[in-house]
Structure formats: structure tokens, C-alpha cells
Amino acid sequence: VSVLTTAERDRVCVVLVGSRNPLNIGAAARAMANFGFARLRLVRPYEPSFREARSAVGADAVLKAAEEFEGIAEAVADCGLVAGTTAGEQRQPAEPLERLEAGAKRMQAQLHAGARVAILFGSEKVGLSNEDLSRCQALVRIPTETGQPSMNLGQAVAVSLYELIRGEGALATENVAAPLATAADQERLTRVLADALAASGAGREGDETRLRRLVQHGSLTAEDAHTWMGIFRQILWKLKNGG
């Protein structure tokens, strides 16, 4: 189960400020669709790029519904929490810089509380300006390496949204786990394996215990155990009835 409901995701606004590259705008929109977000807002996009991205074959609903704004103030007017993303190297930030993990928790709390949340991403070249950052209540840093801090725009959007939807409650495997072999199945498998080993002439005192441990170690599913049994029975038959 995801941490955010559909209604909560719908209150997240991804705001791209001054983006120039149509591929990056498209990639941001795609990541949004992948993770179930719909509100894309562009502040002063480079017009030809925006047009090109929008008219690209396969441009999806997110991009088609993207809204354009004159400035950040207009783009985030209806939002409760405004979080700016930054590599956090080049500037003296006004707000303390949080790692994404912590920033996302604050965003989630606001979304749960019914507020809209904006996440701002700067342009590929210069990121968010000091003026842009001054409009943010939270400054968020994706934990990149200090030697290589600056992420591709589409990848930064993907990682940020992933952090919002990843779930600690989702740690179990999703498929219904295959039932494990019963202790009795494991015992049968251990026996036939010991018999095959004995028939091969390599059997030793204490084999059963050693083999039982080996069989248990594998956490076999019932189906696996069945398959192994078939294999060893056949091998055993051959060993006993001649080669």
C-alpha cells in the first residue's frame, strides 16, 4: 500500500522553473505518470522547448495538462508547503538544507493534513536562484556525492517523487509467497538424497544430518522440493539398476 492516497498525490504540484530542454520536460512528466502524480506547472519555460515537448508523439496526459506561469509566486499560490530542490553547494541557503528523506516526511505530513505541496526544480544549467529559493519554506537536497552533486532534471524529479511514494509498509513481497516445503517434504528429500549418495559409493557416516541441514538451508518451496525429489528418484533408480 502506498503512503499517499490518490487524493493526496493530486495535491502535489511539480514546478519546473526555467527549463530549457524538451527531453527533460518530457522525462519529468513521464516520471510523474509513473508514480501517479498529475499536476505539472512550468514557470517561464523556454517556449519552443515546451511546445516541442507537448507536441511530441506519445506525450502523455500529464504534459498535455501542464500549466504555464509567469512567476513562482503565481505557480505556488495555492500551495501550503513549498519545497525547493537544490544540490546545495553553490549558495548560502536561507532555510536549513534537509536531506530528501526528511523533507519528504514533511511534505507527506502536509498532504495528510489536506494542504497542497509544491516541489520546485530549477533549470538544468543554474538550478534555482536565490530569489527562487527565498520563496521556499523547505530546501531539500537529494543525497548525491559531493564530487558529482548535480542530477539530470528528469532523474531528480523521478527520485524525489519516488521518495514520496515509497512505503515502509510495502516491504513484504508483493506476490503471494509460494508455500515452503513442509518439514515432512524436506525429510523425504533428505532421505532420497542420502540414498543416492550411498548408492554412488560416496556415502559417509552422518550424511543424513549434513544433508538435512543443506536442504533446510535452501528454504525450498513445496514445488521446488517436488521437482528435486523427482530428479533424485530418477538418479537413484539409475544408480541401483545399472548404467
Added chain:
Amino acid sequence: VSVLTTAERDRVCVVLVGSRNPLNIGAAARAMANFGFARLRLVRPYEPSFREARSAVGADAVLKAAEEFEGIAEAVADCGLVAGTTAGEQRQPAEPLERLEAGAKRMQAQLHAGARVAILFGSEKVGLSNEDLSRCQALVRIPTETGQPSMNLGQAVAVSLYELIRGEGALATENVAAPLATAADQERLTRVLADALAASGAGREGDETRLRRLVQHGSLTAEDAHTWMGIFRQILWKLKNGG
């Protein structure tokens, strides 16, 4: 504090299988540099793309040091845990599909135990094939929306690596795991098992794939794999040299 040490990150191999788009190969390499990973391996890349990506202005050290392989077996031969990423829609997976959050925990445990870990990403068009997936002990799904499951390659790499390095103190609960058998060990075990089966007269077409899956399913430790090999070699010897 990051969950993975520098030495542990250096044991992660990002394996791109059949990638065609130079921009995506470059984006994958950039995400690796952002998060402190260095080992990029390409299986059957589309040659002109690989050359173009490598010679791009600003192509970084990761891309320049990328290695090329003929097949997946060769690319992951030195790795203990091989995890395949999949949108998990189109196929009946052999292994249960795990969400990235859970899969990453298993990878971290293996890295802590000293093993190498491979993460496989399929081509932009078709993802990983069934044959490719049969070489994986873990199938990992980034938790995308069912209506829009398929991620851009560079973004999928970024999100997967981010999950590996993001920190929440999850480390504390980690069990110390025994290092898993390498893919090469598993392959050897699969072969000797197939040979034993053939020698017993029960061999069938397609055994190798079936047996490989069975061997991988068990998540064998290096020590277990060694023991099984000894058993099967003895049985095989007996089958061939008379009963």
C-alpha cells in the same frame, strides 16, 4: 550517513542489457556518478550508441570505464546476488516479485557480507527477456502505477541506486548474511546437475533453464554450493563409470 560504505558501493555492478539509446546509457552513468557507484557493465549494447555515449563531451569516468560483455552469464560471473528489474506486468515471473524497498535490503545485506551484487536493467523497448530473468535470484519492481508501469531507463537506474544509498538507519536491523554463491558457482552447479540428469536417462529438452531456476531459487550460500557440487560430481562419476 549513508547505508553503504565506499567499498560496498564498489561491489555493485549496474548491468545494462541490450541498451540502444546513447542518451539513456549516458543518463545511467550519470546517476551512478551522482550516487557514488562506478561499475557499469553493458551486455550486447547497440555498438554505435555505446561508442556515441562514450565519446560524448563530458562523458564521465563511469562511462569511460564501462565494460562490455557477450552475455549476462559473463557479466555477472563474479556476483553473488543477481537482481533483475522488471515492470512485472508482461510475464509470469519465476521468482516472486519484490518491491524495490525490500529488494534493496537484500542487496545491502549481501554487500555487507562481502559479496558483489549485480542489478540488471533491460532494454528500453522490451525490458529483460524470460531467459534474462531466469539468471536472476531476485526480481525487483519499482513501485510504479499499474497504468503507467514502464520507466525511462536512466530514471529507473537513478531510483534504484537512490534506494540503495538513502538512509534511515535501516542498517541497524540488518542480519549479517552469509555470502551467496556467485553466479559462476551456480552455473557450474546447474551444469553438473544437468549432466547427472542426462546420464540418468531422465534428461529432457530445456532442463538447463529449469535447473538454473531451481538452483537460484535456493539462494545458496557459497559453502552450500560447494557441498552440492561435491555430491553431484560423485553421483555423476558413478553414473558414468558404472554401478
